[in-house]
Amino acid sequence: MADTVASPQVHGPVGQHDVDYLHDGSLLSWLTTVDHKKLGVMYLWSILFMFFLGGIFALLVRLELFAPGKTIMDAETYNKVFTLHGAIMVFLFIIPSIPAALGNFALPIMLGAKDVAFPRLNLLSFWIYATGAMIAVVAMVTGGVDTGWTFYTPYSTTTDGSVALMTFAAFVLGFSSILTGVNFIATVHKLRAPGMGWFKMPLFIWGIYSTAIIQVLATPVLAITLLLLIMERTFGVGVFDPKLGGDPVLFQHFFWFYSHPAVYIMILPGMAIISEIVPAMSQKTFFGYKATAFSSVAIAIVSFVVWGHHMFTSGQSQLAGAIFSFLTFLVGIPSAIKVFNWITTMYKGSISLQAPMLYALMFLILFGIGGLTGIFLGAMSVDIHLHDTYFVVAHFHYVMMGSTVIAFFGGLHYWWPKMFGRMYNETAARIAAILVFIGFNTTFLPQFLLGSRGMPRRYYNYLPEFQFLHQVSTVGSWILGLGFLIMAGYLFASLRKKFDAPPNPWHARTLEWQIPSPPITHNFHEVPVVKSDPYDYYRPFEPSVKGHH
Amino acid sequence: MSSETHVVEHGAEPAFRQHHFVDAEQQFSTSKIGMWLFLATEILMFGGLFVGYGLMQGVYPEAWVAGHHHLDRIMGAINTVFLLCSSFTMVMAVHASSTNQKSKTILNLLFTLAFAAGFLVIKYFEYSHKFHDGLLPGRYFAYHGGGPPQQAMFFGFYFVMTGLHGFHVVVGMALITWITIRASRGEFSSAYYTPVDLVGLYWHLVDLIWIYLFPLLYLVS
Amino acid sequence: MNSLRDWMMPMQASEHAAKIDNLYLFIFWLTLAFFILIAYLTVAFAWKYRRKKEGVLTVNLQHNLALELVWSIIPLILVIGIFFWGFNDYAAASVAPNDALEIHVTGKKWNWSFEYPDGTRSIRSLHVPVNKPIRLIMTSEDVLHAFFIPSMRVKQDVIPGRYVDLNFTPTVAGRHQVFCAEYCGRDHSGMMADLFVDTPAKYAEWLEKGDEELYKMKPAELGKMVWEMKGCNSCHTIDGTKGEGPSFKGIFGKTEKFRDGSTIVVDENYIRESILNPQAKVVAGFEPVMPTFQGLLREIEIKGVIAYIKELK
Structure with a gap:
């Protein structure tokens, strides 16, 4: 297959959709739109709402833990609240966040395409997401779920509440994820603009592409696992129930076979955004482009064979544990390479410290902590002590929130002018970023200490000796909440303005910055012909897009 | 794909080409990639079931052997033949539509539908037999003929696997009906028969999964 | 060194606790060094190369094989070393000596109960003699639990329908905390037990007399x-x-x-x-x-x- 797959001629009536995409069509037409940008925006509002909801649950959890015993709710409520925090954040926020919202908006434009490969499928995928979200909400109000987001058997097959419904919601959401993945892979393979060879693709595309591979290959296994769990609850089939001769540990194998790759569904897009922000804001050629591109794919592949490291204390065989531990350490190496590449890219750059870059810098530090603390957990003997303690909670929050969510907000600040045609207040953005950074570390740094001192996770009550650190953590969650509140304030405020964003506020060189902000419905008047690498900041800019300048 | 192949298309504006594709060739190959990816997810989904089934068979071999004695091999074999035949007629339909033979396309699609319907009819008889004997999954298992209790789990798998497959057959029949209607409207030609081709791929997968299910469930050793 | 360890970890009260803590501290210092390197370079570059003038072209740095090999291979060697270290300690800790004292443990929402070789039973408190290898043979009557003794540095999931082992040799007499570490529902956080490590004489006396619960x-x-x-x-x-x-x-x-x-x-x-x-x-x-x-x-x-x-x- 040749690298160049599209020919330069443009078909279709040019000029018909010259208005910006935000004002093209009635408000109602958004519900049935197949425009990847509108779908990206709809996903964005949906997941931001879910982040808000999950965040409220998180604040409630932290508030309850301010003191031992009952603070604001009883144990059963607490168990439901932390379950909903996890389930909402994982299935409804983080997994769709970067690919479905920012990826949908930016990926086709960065490839020089007018849309994703299957626009109607994209719409379907959004509505499947919306359906899944609604089922999840129904499950929350009709009994709730108290299993933890991992649905471990046999607890999940025996407890009361709407477990089957919540599981079904996750099952439905999985299909949305699969369809998005299929769409992106086909788009990357087939809709690259002329001249855009594989190694001229922006690194964001490489990251999203690797993510899509995992989405397509791992999610079906989750689907079948959840289906078996639903069968277990409704028919008592017994595959996971020891009373009927089943094996509860089998569920864990099935679950983590999906859910560990899912960790990379979450982190790879975060890395992808950082790979975009760092060279653009540093005005610097990317150092180690191919190493970074291949390390994304390597992570995607190795991520399939490390699931057992969640189960060192589950009674799996020693040999299996050893293999999983070894592979877990190996998967760390591509991540380390990426970190060094980002840092070296900054070397001798011309670095702007505007909001997107502040998030990228935060990412480097927080991902540093998140990644390095993973080494403690990968070492089998140390993990025996740390498994299922707050150390694990702190570790994965540094990776999931400190890295992925921070990268997501970095990407949101980076592409916001492109998506909505408005600039936000830079000073407010910097203040919010600093508050988020301080709040995050105040919340989660003490949890490492709690965990290594032996505080188990998912505890409603705790021994008095742990109280001080819990209180510091709770205070941190308030600072974090304040930071996000300010962010919501200035972002909404910017939407009330007229379009004021220049096409290219960051002087970046990927294709999306060569068209107006916001873009027109069909993205490009003419199919762009890509001549240069995405990060050629060492030489004068040579635009690939005609007709906008 | 070389650039020469689609030069021909320029100027012509076929109605089926969606605006974001440069030409029909690109649209066709993109659709195929999408379909193959979708099929990969299907295989992985059934693959997960097969793994669970196999592991549990390893733990309770007697229950599996006892359970499979309740399945009707003859009916299973007839169904296998039905699906193999339907795959053949599907191939014929795809070929016919790619060579502008409208009536042959429709005829073959109808044959495919008939075989699929036959499959479901037989499956219906098999299911009602099981229901009658109380050979039901999990806690609803009410068979009084004895045997290892884990037969309940075997039938759990049996109904999940054949049920999920049966659901795919029903979806396939809906899709085939849809392309039969489109074919009768004359929407397909050698220039554009992507939907027939893709539904064909899907149907072969449904067939293929049965080819694995049949020995796994009916011919336990 | 020791004060840092005591600040981060619970008391070392079993034979292999020190081994685990040594690896923990080794990883702590190693990752701290790497973290300082990453954080320093990030902040230093961001400040030193901050934008002073718009529209400048920058140097074209795309590769440096030597550098890239160094930062791939050194971490690789380090993590492989850590893998073997961790695996060895793990394997050593999971083998029970032949003369271990075997105690049966049953987890049930939300209590731990114990049965000793002579048939004595106790609930929510486990008594063992000091300096004697202990092998806990554990199962659950309902859902998953996990038996976690922080000061012994041991933890093991307890699975219904299956027996699993937990081995340790307590070295410090006194009371130690036992937690349930696998989420098990409403009173998960209350599913605790006391581990009493007694002198052999006191342990024998306790066995003789029976658990205090009996008297209550x-x-x-x-x-x-x-x-x-x-x-x-x-x-x-x-x-x-x-x-x-x-x-x-x-x-x-x-x-x-x-x-x-x-x-x-x-x-x-x-x-x-x-x-x-x-x-x-x-x-x-x-x-x-x-x-x-x-x-x-x-x-x-x-x-x-x-x-x-x-x-x-």
Whole structure:
């Protein structure tokens, strides 16, 4: 297959959709739109709402833990609240966040395409997401779920509440994820603009592409696992129930076979955004482009064979544990390479410290902590002590929130002018970023200490000796909440303005910055012909897009 | 794909080409990639079931052997033949539509539908037999003929696997009906028969999964 | 060094705790060094190369093979080293010595119960002798639990329908905290136990005397527990139906006739004698099959059984 797959001629009536995409069509037409940008925006509002909801649950959890015993709710409520925090954040926020919202908006434009490969499928995928979200909400109000987001058997097959419904919601959401993945892979393979060879693709595309591979290959296994769990609850089939001769540990194998790759569904897009922000804001050629591109794919592949490291204390065989531990350490190496590449890219750059870059810098530090603390957990003997303690909670929050969510907000600040045609207040953005950074570390740094001192996770009550650190953590969650509140304030405020964003506020060189902000419905008047690498900041800019300048 | 192949298309504006594709060739190959990816997810989904089934068979071999004695091999074999035949007629339909033979396309699609319907009819008889004997999954298992209790789990798998497959057959029949209607409207030609081709791929997968299910469930050793 | 460890970790109270802590501290210092490197370079570059002028072209740095090999291979060697270190300690800790004291542990929402080799039982408190290898054989009656003793640095999931081992050798006498570390529902955070590591003499004394819980229970309740746990219930029913032995229902105060024709009114002394020397008086219509419970029941437990029988009218 040749690298160049599209020919330069443009078909279709040019000029018909010259208005910006935000004002093209009635408000109602958004519900049935197949425009990847509108779908990206709809996903964005949906997941931001879910982040808000999950965040409220998180604040409630932290508030309850301010003191031992009952603070604001009883144990059963607490168990439901932390379950909903996890389930909402994982299935409804983080997994769709970067690919479905920012990826949908930016990926086709960065490839020089007018849309994703299957626009109607994209719409379907959004509505499947919306359906899944609604089922999840129904499950929350009709009994709730108290299993933890991992649905471990046999607890999940025996407890009361709407477990089957919540599981079904996750099952439905999985299909949305699969369809998005299929769409992106086909788009990357087939809709690259002329001249855009594989190694001229922006690194964001490489990251999203690797993510899509995992989405397509791992999610079906989750689907079948959840289906078996639903069968277990409704028919008592017994595959996971020891009373009927089943094996509860089998569920864990099935679950983590999906859910560990899912960790990379979450982190790879975060890395992808950082790979975009760092060279653009540093005005610097990317150092180690191919190493970074291949390390994304390597992570995607190795991520399939490390699931057992969640189960060192589950009674799996020693040999299996050893293999999983070894592979877990190996998967760390591509991540380390990426970190060094980002840092070296900054070397001798011309670095702007505007909001997107502040998030990228935060990412480097927080991902540093998140990644390095993973080494403690990968070492089998140390993990025996740390498994299922707050150390694990702190570790994965540094990776999931400190890295992925921070990268997501970095990407949101980076592409916001492109998506909505408005600039936000830079000073407010910097203040919010600093508050988020301080709040995050105040919340989660003490949890490492709690965990290594032996505080188990998912505890409603705790021994008095742990109280001080819990209180510091709770205070941190308030600072974090304040930071996000300010962010919501200035972002909404910017939407009330007229379009004021220049096409290219960051002087970046990927294709999306060569068209107006916001873009027109069909993205490009003419199919762009890509001549240069995405990060050629060492030489004068040579635009690939005609007709906008 | 070389650039020469689609030069021909320029100027012509076929109605089926969606605006974001440069030409029909690109649209066709993109659709195929999408379909193959979708099929990969299907295989992985059934693959997960097969793994669970196999592991549990390893733990309770007697229950599996006892359970499979309740399945009707003859009916299973007839169904296998039905699906193999339907795959053949599907191939014929795809070929016919790619060579502008409208009536042959429709005829073959109808044959495919008939075989699929036959499959479901037989499956219906098999299911009602099981229901009658109380050979039901999990806690609803009410068979009084004895045997290892884990037969309940075997039938759990049996109904999940054949049920999920049966659901795919029903979806396939809906899709085939849809392309039969489109074919009768004359929407397909050698220039554009992507939907027939893709539904064909899907149907072969449904067939293929049965080819694995049949020995796994009916011919336990 | 030690004060840092004591700040981060619980007390070291088992033979292998020090090994785990050594690796923990090694990783701590190593990752701290890497973190300082990353954080320093990030902040230093961001500040040193901050934008002073718009529109400048920058140098074209895309590769440096030597540098890239260094930062790939050094971490690789380090993590492989850590893998072997961690695996060795893990494997060593999971092997039980032959002379280990075996105690059965059962997890059930939301309590831990323990059974010792001599049949003694305790709930929510585990007693072990110091410096003696302990092998816990654990199972669950309902959902997953995990047995976690921070000061021993051990943790193991407890799985229904399966036995799993946990091995450790306690070295510090005193009370230690046991947690449930696998989420198990409403009172998960209350599913704790006390581990009492005693001197061998104190441990023997405790075994002799039985768990304090026994002394807190009402005598009849204790008697019911003994009736269930010591197997009385396999021969003596409490609902009047005839088993291998006479039913306990309504037996107290009744006049029993024996195989040798003599009779007696059932009282405390007769019950006590029947438990300790069952063949002395065998009720007519029954075989002399009951074993003696001499040495198997504590005084308080015998009293409990008597109280229980009194209650069954």
